[in-house]
Amino acid sequence: MSASPRRAVITGIGIISPIGLDAASYWRSLLEGRSGIRPIQAFDASGLPVRIAGEIPHFNAKDYLEKEQRKSLRVMARTIQLAVAGAQRALDDGKVDKSKLDPTRFGVEFGAGLIATELNDLIEAACVSANCQPGRVDLEKWGEQGIPLIQPLWMLKYLPNMLACHISILHDARGPNNSITESDVASLLALGEAYRILLRDQADFFLVGGAESKINPLSMVRQCLFECLSRRNDEPTRACRPFDRGRDGLVLGEGAGVFVVEDLEHARRRGAHIYAEIVGFGAAFDPGMRGDGLARAIRAALTEAGIEPHEVDHINAHGLSTPESDAWEARGLHEIFGDCSPPVPVFAAKSYIGNLGAGGSTTELAASVLAMSKGLVPPTLNYEQADPDCPVVVLSQQPRPMTRPYVVKVSFTQMGQCAAMVVRQWN
Amino acid sequence: MRRRVVITGMGAITPLGHNVRETIEAQLQGQNGVGPIESFDASRFPTKFAAQVKDFDLARFIPNCQRWAHSGINSQFAAAAAQEALQHAGLLHDDRVDRNRFGVYLGSGEGIQDFHNLLSWIYQAYRRETRQLDTAVFERGALSVFHPERESEQELHTTPAHLAAHFDLRGPNYNCLTACAASSQAVGEATELIRHGDADLMLVGGAHSMIHPFGVTGFNLLTALSTRNDAPEKASRPFDLHRDGFVLGEGAAMLVLEELEHAKRRGADILAEVTGYGSTADAFRVTDSHPDGRGAIACMEAALKDSRLNLSDIGYINAHGTSTKVNDSVETLAIKKVFGDLAYRIPVSSTKSMMGHLIAAAGAMELITCVEVLRRGVMPPTINYETPDPECDLDYIPRTAREKRVQHALSNSFGFGGQNIALIVSRFAG
Numbered sequence: 123m124s125a126s127p128r129r130a131v132i133t134g135i136g137i138i139s140p141i142g143l144d145a146a147s148y149w150r151s152l153l154e155g156r157s158g159i160r161p162i163q164a165f166d167a168s169g170l171p172v173r174i175a176g177e178i179p180h181f182n183a184k185d186y187l188e189k190e191q192r193k194s195l196r197v198m199a200r201t202i203q204l205a206v207a208g209a210q211r212a213l214d215d216g217k218v219d220k221s222k223l224d225p226t227r228f229g230v231e232f233g234a235g236l237i238a239t240e241l242n243d244l245i246e247a248a249c250v251s252a253n254c255q256p257g258r259v260d261l262e263k264w265g266e267q268g269i270p271l272i273q274p275l276w277m278l279k280y281l282p283n284m285l286a287c288h289i290s291i292l293h294d295a296r297g298p299n300n301s302i303t304e305s306d307v308a309s310l311l312a313l314g315e316a317y318r319i320l321l322r323d324q325a326d327f328f329l330v331g332g333a334e335s336k337i338n339p340l341s342m343v344r345q346c347l348f349e350c351l352s353r354r355n356d357e358p359t360r361a362c363r364p365f366d367r368g369r370d371g372l373v374l375g376e377g378a379g380v381f382v383v384e385d386l387e388h389a390r391r392r393g394a395h396i397y398a399e400i401v402g403f404g405a406a407f408d409p410g411m412r413g414d415g416l417a418r419a420i421r422a423a424l425t426e427a428g429i430e431p432h433e434v435d436h437i438n439a440h441g442l443s444t445p446e447s448d449a450w451e452a453r454g455l456h457e458i459f460g461d462c463s464p465p466v467p468v469f470a471a472k473s474y475i476g477n478l479g480a481g482g483s484t485t486e487l488a489a490s491v492l493a494m495s496k497g498l499v500p501p502t503l504n505y506e507q508a509d510p511d512c513p514v515v516v517l518s519q520q521p522r523p524m525t526r527p528y529v530v531k532v533s534f535t536q537m538g539q540c541a542a543m544v545v546r547q548w549n
Numbered sequence: 550m551r552r553r554v555v556i557t558g559m560g561a562i563t564p565l566g567h568n569v570r571e572t573i574e575a576q577l578q579g580q581n582g583v584g585p586i587e588s589f590d591a592s593r594f595p596t597k598f599a600a601q602v603k604d605f606d607l608a609r610f611i612p613n614c615q616r617w618a619h620s621g622i623n624s625q626f627a628a629a630a631a632q633e634a635l636q637h638a639g640l641l642h643d644d645r646v647d648r649n650r651f652g653v654y655l656g657s658g659e660g661i662q663d664f665h666n667l668l669s670w671i672y673q674a675y676r677r678e679t680r681q682l683d684t685a686v687f688e689r690g691a692l693s694v695f696h697p698e699r700e701s702e703q704e705l706h707t708t709p710a711h712l713a714a715h716f717d718l719r720g721p722n723y724n725c726l727t728a729c730a731a732s733s734q735a736v737g738e739a740t741e742l743i744r745h746g747d748a749d750l751m752l753v754g755g756a757h758s759m760i761h762p763f764g765v766t767g768f769n770l771l772t773a774l775s776t777r778n779d780a781p782e783k784a785s786r787p788f789d790l791h792r793d794g795f796v797l798g799e800g801a802a803m804l805v806l807e808e809l810e811h812a813k814r815r816g817a818d819i820l821a822e823v824t825g826y827g828s829t830a831d832a833f834r835v836t837d838s839h840p841d842g843r844g845a846i847a848c849m850e851a852a853l854k855d856s857r858l859n860l861s862d863i864g865y866i867n868a869h870g871t872s873t874k875v876n877d878s879v880e881t882l883a884i885k886k887v888f889g890d891l892a893y894r895i896p897v898s899s900t901k902s903m904m905g906h907l908i909a910a911a912g913a914m915e916l917i918t919c920v921e922v923l924r925r926g927v928m929p930p931t932i933n934y935e936t937p938d939p940e941c942d943l944d945y946i947p948r949t950a951r952e953k954r955v956q957h958a959l960s961n962s963f964g965f966g967g968q969n970i971a972l973i974v975s976r977f978a979g
Contacts (some may be wrong), residue, residue, distance in 0.1 A: 169688030197835065225832065226847060234726070236659055236705060241671050241682055252665075252672035257694065259668045261762065265593030269766050277767030278835055278965075282705070283727045287966035290832040296844065299830035299968050300734060303705035303726040311723055315738060318745060324828075324851075339684045340667070343691040348701035405721035405747070406649070407713040415719060418649060422747070537710035539722040 130320040131548065133394040134216020134382030135488050136208040136331070140176035140375055140475045144211050149492045151474065152500035153521055157359035158475050159373050164337055172351045174358040175337045176375025176476030178204075186210040191292060197275045198288060199237045200376070204481070205285035205333035206292065208378030212329060213293070216382035216394060220293060229297035229325040230290045231316040233308025233332030233480040234282035238340040243279075246271040289329055297325040303480070305535040306440070308332055309379065310483035314403035314541060316383055326388040331380030334479035345374060350444045363504035364441030364470035365448050365512045372442045375476025379485025398491050401528075402427030402544035408454070409538055411446070416454030416534060419542040423530065424458070427544035432462045434544075435526035436499055436517060438490040440533050441470025442477060447536060452512035454540075455532070460513070467515040467522075469493075473503035483533040487545070490529040494547040497524050554740045555977060557817040558638025558805035559917050560630035560754075564600035564798050564904045567610075568633050572914075573921045575903070576929035577950040581782045582904045583796055589762055596774040598781035599760045600798035600905030602626065616711055619698035621660030624708045626801035626910075627756035631712050634752065634803040638817060641716070645815060651750040652720030653709045654739035656731025658757030658909040660703030666694040708756060720748040726909060729869070730964035731755055732802065733912025733972055737826035739806055749811045755910035756801035768797065771836070773873060785906075786933035787870035787899035788877045788941040795871040798905025802914035821920045824858065824957070825973030827851025835966050837875060842883030844969040845961065849887045852959065852971035860888050863895055863973070864955035865922050867915045868945075869963045870899025870931065871906055878940040880961065885943070896953065898946040902932045912962035916972055919958035923976045926954050 137144060140158025141151035151158070158176045167173040183195050183203035187210070195203060209230075213220070247268035252259045259268075278284060283301040290299050298319050302312045309332025316330040336345055345351060352371035354361035362373040382394075389396055404422025408415020424431065437459070440451050459466045471486035478485050493499045498521045505518035527547040534540040561568060564582030565575035575582070582600040591597045605622070607614045610629035617625050635641045640651075674687035701707070709724045721742055727734050732755025739751040759768070768774045775784040775794035785796040812819055829851060831844035838845070853860065869880055877899075885892045900918050907914055922928050927950050934947040955976075962970045 166684045167688070169685035169692070171692075194835075226829070230830065236703065241674075241684075241687065244668065244671055245675050245682060248668045248671040249675060252668040256673070257666055257669050259665050259762070261590040262593040264668075264762065264766075265591065265595075269595065269769060272766065272770055274770045274772075275836070276770055278771070281726075281728065281966065283964060283966050283968065284835065286727075287830075287835055287968075290830040290967060291834065294832050296830050296832045296847065298828040299727070300725050300738070300828070301727050303724050304709075304722070305704060305706040307706075318741065322741070322745070339687055340691070343688055343695065344700045346692060347695055347697040405652070405723070407652070407710075407719045407722045409714050409717065409719060418719070535706050535710065537706060538714065539706060539710060541721075 128321050128323060129386040130317045130383055130400045131386050131389050132381050132383055132397045132491055133389050134212040135491060136212030136215060136380040137485060137488055138204050138208045139377040139485055140178050145215055145492060152489055155501060155503060157503055159358040159361055161358060162337060165339055170342055170346055172346055172353060173355050174361055174373060176373060177337050178376055183207055197279050199279050200335045201237050201333055202284050202288055204335060204378040205232060206288050208331055208333055208380035209289045209329050212380040212382050218382060222392060223327055225294045225296040227297050227326040228295040229316060229319060229328045230286045230295045230299045231312040231328060231330045232286040232301050233312045234285050234301045234303055235334050235480040237280040237282060238338055239280055241339060243272060243276055285333055304539055306479055306482055307533040307535050307539050307541050308480040310531060310533040310541040310543060311405060313484060314543060317400045317403055320385050327384045329380060330383050331378060331484045332481040333378035334481040335376035336374050336479060337376050360504050362443045362473050362476055364443045364473055364502060365509060365514055365516050366505050367507040367509040369443045369445060369448060371444050373476035375478045377475060377478050377485055378481050379488050381484060396548045398494050398548050399546045400543060401546045405541040407538050408540050411450045411538055413450050413453030413457055415538060416532060416540045417457040419540040420458045420530060420532060423542040423544045429528055431459045431466060433526055434466045434528045434530050435524050436529060437466060437468045438487055438529055438531040439468040439470045441472050443472060449511040452514045456513045465515040467517045469499055469517045470502045487531045491545065493524060499524055552744045553809035554743045554806050554823045555809050555812050556804050556820045556920055557807045557812050558634040560633025560803045561914060561917055562602055562626045562630050563800040563914060564602055569917060576900055576918060577927055579930050579932045579949060580903060581932065583781045583784060586760060588760060591765060594765055595769040595776050596765055597778050600796055601760060602800050616715060620702045622758050623658050623660060623756045624711055627657060627708050627712060630801035630803040631716060631752060634805050635716055638805040640805060646750060648717050649719045650748050651718045652722055652748040653713050653718050653752045654723040654735045655709045656725050656735035656755040656909050657708040659705055661761045662763055663695055664762045712752060718752055727968040728964035728966055729908055729911055730962040730968040730970045731909035733962035733970040734828060736913060736916060736972055737828060737970060740823045740826055743806055743808050749808045751806045752803060753806055754803035754913040757907060757909035758799035759908055760797050760799050783933050785872045785902045787872045787902050787931055788938060788945045789934050790936040790938040792872045792877060794873055796905040798907045800907050801910050802917055804913060819977045821923050821974045822977045824975045825852035825856030827855060827971045829969045831967030833967055838879050838963060842879045844967060845880060845883035845963060846886050848969035848971040852973050856973045858957055860891050862957045863959050864953065865928050865958040866895055866897040867919050867960040868897050868899045869961040870901055872901060881941045881943055892943060896928055896944050896946050898929055898931045900929050912970060915960045916974060919960050919974050922955050922958050923974060927952050
């Protein structure tokens with residue numbers, strides 16, 4: 123409600139994804155309709171009911187760090203490595219000269235989730251203490267002999283705030299630093315918060331994003347127990363099918379999506395290329411998953427942007443690909459956009475990369491930000507048969523030209539936490 | 550003019566009590582909440598004690614508490630503290646407030662992992678001959694023994710989601726986890742949400758318990774915990790020369806933040822005003838804070854600037870004061886750098902001396918303590934402060950509470966990894 127003369131613009135995109143290890147290759151895959159969902163190869167997944175994921179086959183964190191920084195990789199779980207790599211790519215893409223930034227006005231905001239321990243870290247300790255009776259650790263043995271067998275910095279490798287911490291250390295970012303841990307909506311909330319901090323003049327420059335990898339044995343076991351995962355093990359590229367009638371569950375993916383977001387004047391002073399402007403944000407809770415909470419978040423974002431629903435080119439959907447979630451998302455979207463003619467279509471990036479969890483929102487939004495600069499929106503994969511429970515028009519089959527200057531990104535959790543953002547094309 | 554944010558309700562579950570009143574009265578009496586770990590056999594751990602919440606049963610606080618049946622103790626603490634805070638604010642069943650404008654922002658920790666089954670299946674899946682883990686064996690085993698709901702409830706967004714669903718809070722909903730700064734950061738960012746107009750009311754705070762085998766293991770490996778096993782009640786001794794690490798605590802602390810005019814319109818009891826918030830990063834090391842305290846200095850300065858107060862207005866500081874060698878000396882240095890000579894005249898205490906370190910929940914609890922200092926005119930002591938450390942030479946309110954009329958109080962929280970948060974609360978002056 124407070125009028126601010128400051129404006130927040132996106133000036134760099136860093137993507138580490140199953141379909142490309144930078145923004146350019148990510149975009150190429152989107153245009154070519156290339157899915158990143160494949161059989162899991164990182165480990166033997168044959169004991170799981172789900173053996174497909176959006177895995178990144180050739181990721182080496184060393185490629186993204188200076189030689190003297192590489193020793194810190196030992197204390198970074200894969201999720202943290204993905205985040206650090208994404209942040210570096212965002213700075214590269216934004217052609218940022220770090221020596222020209224004021225460290226005290228340089229913030230970091232990340233979406234993050236629980237990070238599962240690597241099983242190998244605990245083998246030795248398990249072998250001396252869990253060998254007596256099944257399902258029981260001998261805590262005396264664990265305390266006396268087990269603990270000394272674990273590497274001293276073990277816990278730090280898995281703390282969710284370490285994505286933003288390592289990034290702040292690597293790039294000397296001493297401004298506001300937060301880690302939003304709100305499942306699949308985390309990185310959109312982080313982006314919204316950074317946007318607000320920029321507008322209220324408490325920072326000039328931000329690395330904002332999210333990262334997550336659940337493609338490891340412990341996380342996969344946990345997800346199989348409580349998530350509705352697609353069982354299309356035999357046709358991985360067809361498994362993630364948002365809003366399609368034949369959808370049967372979500373597909374896990376891994377990766378990072380990171381933006382450079384800065385105050386417009388700051389961007390102009392350093393001669394940055396501007397992709398887009400963030401113009402509206404809203405968040406809400408949807409208690410019964412009826413869609414009204416999602417609609418409230420969208421309405422708040424549109425109101426802040428000062429636009430009407432029909433001015434939106436497309437909706438960058440959550441599009442989880444579970445039977446229930448897509449239906450309630452569609453109800454929420456319909457409540458806002460249902461009267462628009464021509465209809466405002468939806469694009470669902472998860473159809474390419476799966477669900478990146480805390481890294482999902484920003485990675486997905488990057489597709490629309492790139493679409494704005496290219497004037498072309500990629501199609502959603504696997505949308506073949508309309509579902510009467512999902513009253514939305516899905517962009518599919520082939521790319522379509524951008525016709526209007528605004529995109530709305532929505533994300534939510536399956537417990538009802540929702541967020542929406544309006545991004546405006548820059549010209 | 551920007552919207553002003555006031556506190557209209559508070560709730561707490563801590564090692565010192567099952568509500569705010571019990572906790573604060575225990576603090577003012579200098580009581581100690583530290584004792585041997587009872588929730589698991591820690592007899593051979595390097596640290597065998599902690600500050601635990603005693604005799605907690607959620608059903609005594611919330612009769613229809615089925616939704617938390619499989620939740621971790623962290624979420625259960627959160628529920629009980631939220632119930633108290635909302636009741637205190639008169640907002641439990643108040644249809645006159647727009648629930649769409651009432652959000653949640655927590656700095657809350659994770660649920661507790663299935664330690665025994667996880668380790669057991671790592672052991673059973675390990676193949677000595679190949680010195681490799683057979684992950685397929687692990688997968689089948691873990692799938693057969695892990696409890697689906699309990700696994701799901703470990704996730705970090707579940708705590709604020711349950712509160713929103715149970716108490717019908719349909720506004721913006723967040724959780725952040727910036728280690729020991731988390732719930733302070735939640736208070737600060739929620740204040741900004743209200744100032745900006747995203748909400749009129751926010752339930753804020755944190756909940757955490759790391760008093761479990763993995764938690765104690767992790768902190769012991771970092772040598773961050775006190776190992777004073779022969780005298781646990783003396784272990785948390787912030788600023789004392791012989792401090793040797795922090796003591797794990799657990800619990801939850803919740804506050805209701807409300808836009809001032811909204812609070813006035815409904816005739817709410819205004820407990821204090823949130824006047825300053827500062828947030829910075831050390832950007833130094835994942836294991837240590839910056840030796841000059843640059844991030845701590847910057848966050849206190851940012852909070853003071855935000856509050857538009859003078860240095861001399863601050864009458865009390867609730868320190869982060871963990872009782873580790875480095876934190877307490879760097880925090881002292883930072884306070885002196887910010888306040889100059891005035892620093893010696895501002896009483897500083899660490900309530901972690903009595904209740905241990907509530908990790909993610911610590912900051913919100915310490916802010917409640919600050920609010921009660923403003924209301925009661927009594928400052929809690931730093932207990933176990935016996936031998937001065939030349940590097941820590943401020944007035945730490947040793948051992949016994951002290952009366953003082955305080956208008957503005959500052960609370961520091963510094964997270965592992967370098968997030969620094971300072972908050973300022975003020976007596977509500979109309």
